[in-house]
Amino acid sequence: MEDFHSYGWYAKRIAKHLPKGVFKPVPKRLWGGLAYLAIVVAGLLLISLFDWHPLIYLPISLVLGASFAGMGFLGHEILHGTVVKKPWIRDLLGAIAFWPLSTGPKLWRKWHNLNHHIHTQHEENDPDSWPTLERLSKSKMVRWIYKLPLFIRAFFAFASLAIQFSAHSLKMFFAYIKDFKPKKQPEVWLQMILPWATWIGLLFLIGWEKWLFAFFLPLLLANLIVMGYISTNHRLNPLVPVNDPLANSLTVTVPKWVDYIHFNFSYHTEHHLFPGMSSKHYPLVKYHIKKMWPERYHEMPIGKALIALWKTPRPYFDNRELIDPSQGSLYGSLGNGLNPEHITIKKQLDD
Known part of the structure; x- marks a missing residue:
């Protein structure tokens, strides 16, 4: 796929087919958070x-872990x-939802909303993109790691x-903290420290054994x-010079009940087209994408996507291909x- 289009190009063509009100906030989503x-x-x-x-704690721990993830979504x-929409309420509720994952709202908006969404799958500017072999090969340890079998x-x-x-x-905290204005930096530090202080304080309050089940295992x-x-969102897609969501993003499919409890997080291409739209409306967006550009749209069951990740190496060779350095x-x-149905080696470098 060489003729890339920006997310705005797609969004403009889809938006005129969407009903009024789809860009309004949906506060009813907070009932799930509650x-x-x-x-x-x-x-x-x-x-x-x-x-x-401890065996009685284990199922509680699993429910806690699933709930931590749901709150994060x-x-x-x-x-x-x-x-x-109100910024201070948005950040307060976002901080509470991300508390188990110990990620502050201001950092998340800087890292994810601004940098990742604007520069998705850009080799240098996307903080979440996987690097090229050229960049990885600068580290001796990484070169050693990539000599191991796939x-x-x-x-x-x-x-x-x-x-x-x-x-x-x-990592993102220390990468971006200096980008905040000096007056804002203490607040960003506080948003990172307070959640961790809460969970470490819980350790001293209830002891190691209970803490493992109350926080550590749920966090894992x-x-x-x-x-x-997240590992399937973009890692099977190419690096691209233009932020084209149909080229650089993958939507995975999961059972409907999973979509319900995960707030439609599986609709990732749709999210990159309309990040300011409630995910409640993403099935409708998906319908129009598949109607207009079926040959460009990437989707697969999440299990199949994870298997594809297992069977393919991660470094990029020429932005469009993935390379296994140990075998070339x-x-x-x-x-x-x-x-994804039949993953095979495309070619060998020495061919």
Whole structure:
């Protein structure tokens, strides 16, 4: 796909087919957040106040992890301004929703709303894009890692999903803190420190064993759920010179009940076309995309997308191809020869 179009180009053509009111905030989404918050508070109290066998804590811990992730998905929507518009209420509710993931609202809006959405899959400007082999090869440790067989790297990459969101959030904090005006920096620091202080304080309050079930295991599970989506959003797509959501983004499909509890986070191409629209309306946007540009649109079941991630290497070779440095094998990306149904090596560098 060489004829790229900007997200505005697509949005302009779709918007005229959408009903009035689709860009209004939908505060009813907060009922889902309230339900998640009640579950989290109840779960924390059950673990903290009762001395039960750890096997009884485990299912509570799993529910907490799923709720942490659900709150994060709602926080993402809130901070795009699609739930409430008033800035201070938006940031307050966003901070509460992201509290379990310890990501501040001002950092998230800077990192995600501004940089990621404006520069999606740009080799240098997108903070979430996977780097090229040229950039990775500057590190001796990375060069050593990429000498390992693909399946070993895939195993550790998937295992690392359990910490990737938290680790990347901290990385983004230190990458962007200096970009805030000096008067704003203390607030950004506070938004990062307070959640972590809460969870570390909980450790001293209830002890190691209960804390593992009340926060640590739920955090790992929340990272896995969130990164299960995020890792498929763009990593199978090419790097692009133009922010073209139909080229650089992938929508995954999940059961309807999962879409319901995850606030339609699976509709990622749609989100990049209309980040200021409530995800409630994304099924309608998807209908029009598939009607107008069916050959450009990328979607697949999330399980198939994760398998494709497992079977393909991550560094980019020429922005459109993925390379396994240990073998010199090139794989296509979506729209550039990658067939998720039958993943094969596109060519060898020494051919």
